[in-house]
Amino acid sequence: MEPYTLYYWPTIQGRGEFVRLALEEAGVPYRDVARAPKGMPQLEASLDFRCEPLAAFAPPVLRAGELLIGQTTNILLFLGARHGLAPRNEKGRLWCNQLQLTIADIVAEAHDTHHPISVNSYYEEQKKEAKARARDFCAARIPKFLGYFENVLAANPGRGNFAVGSKLTYVDLSLFQLVAGLRYAFPKTMARLEPQWPRLAALHDEVAARPNIAAYLKSKRRISFNEEGIFRRYPELEK
């Protein structure tokens, strides 16, 4: 099979990480192109209508043969169907997509805790507003979203501790990443609240222990969380 090409920022996990986790779990070859020498111009070309008739608005972008696919949940919809990371039936496929979109919503809100006013200004220029937004995020939004996902796990009649049915889907991989990211960014909040969500914590550990994911997390391919990504640890935002 022709390897996939992933176009994403080379120094952060960001939204690209949800795609990387699906590719790693599926065990399919891919080139993380912007991390290689001279890769950035290729990333930029994927966003440029002079180079691509279906240019994307922003990374991540995945090239799969003739297809150029943008938007994280759209890439996962594609990979899920192609690599057995989503149910084959319409109901299960739509439910996976719905859950992934809800994950995307909290990921966007997590980003806005450090950039509540403008993505074009530095965090330091909007720190006061970031404190207010992060306070609301920790007090109201994390509990609302993670409580919802805990209910999703509890309501799933399938065997095992998966979000959808009795097999791992890309939604489980993304919930792992969400929990890991929130623990990194808001360790005190998560330590205090997480006992409410035992199924989510168990799912995080089960995903981390899967052979392909465990190997990935130990590899150099896994970029560390840092303060340029979506999940950033700024202790002053958690006071």
Place this chain on the structure above:
Amino acid sequence: MEPYTLYYWPTIQGRGEFVRLALEEAGVPYRDVARAPKGMPQLEASLDFRCEPLAAFAPPVLRAGELLIGQTTNILLFLGARHGLAPRNEKGRLWCNQLQLTIADIVAEAHDTHHPISVNSYYEEQKKEAKARARDFCAARIPKFLGYFENVLAANPGRGNFAVGSKLTYVDLSLFQLVAGLRYAFPKTMARLEPQWPRLAALHDEVAARPNIAAYLKSKRRISFNEEGIFRRYPELEK
């Protein structure tokens, strides 16, 4: 055919409007259930795992026979395939979904111009921050997103002035709604900038003139823009 049931807030266009437009263009019967007497408890039940095994995080939610579908772009993915409002081939279907996700991104940012800190507080409590966020939205984000969509229209090799291929898709309906909403919320900004995006303006007018959409826009089913929805006209945000 059994009519669809739409669960959405009864007094606003909001995200539900993207679904309403698709249903109206397709000419399929639907019950906008929360606008009918005793409808609100049914909306609430669609979000409650005690009532629904696949409860949604938030409206809009669409019931289609055995299916209960949440998240706007997910509902449109379903309706597009079922009612000829998206291409049948994988490439076109993914491209539609990708564009709709990008529309969802600017819609979320439009919402945050009046709620940059917390959805749990009133606009009046975050007006100062809203002014800063709206300034950035009008100066940088509207041009970036609408410039992108103008390029999408320009790069489409299909006949006509559609976003995808040579036939109307749900993306065209959503671009109509986006332009209409931004004109409502930020009239001065749009009047100043819109000449840069002639294809988008033409698409807006073409969609508005389609028989089913024109009839809908004149009907009582179309809720007016107002200051409880996503696109709000607060003149102080546009100074």
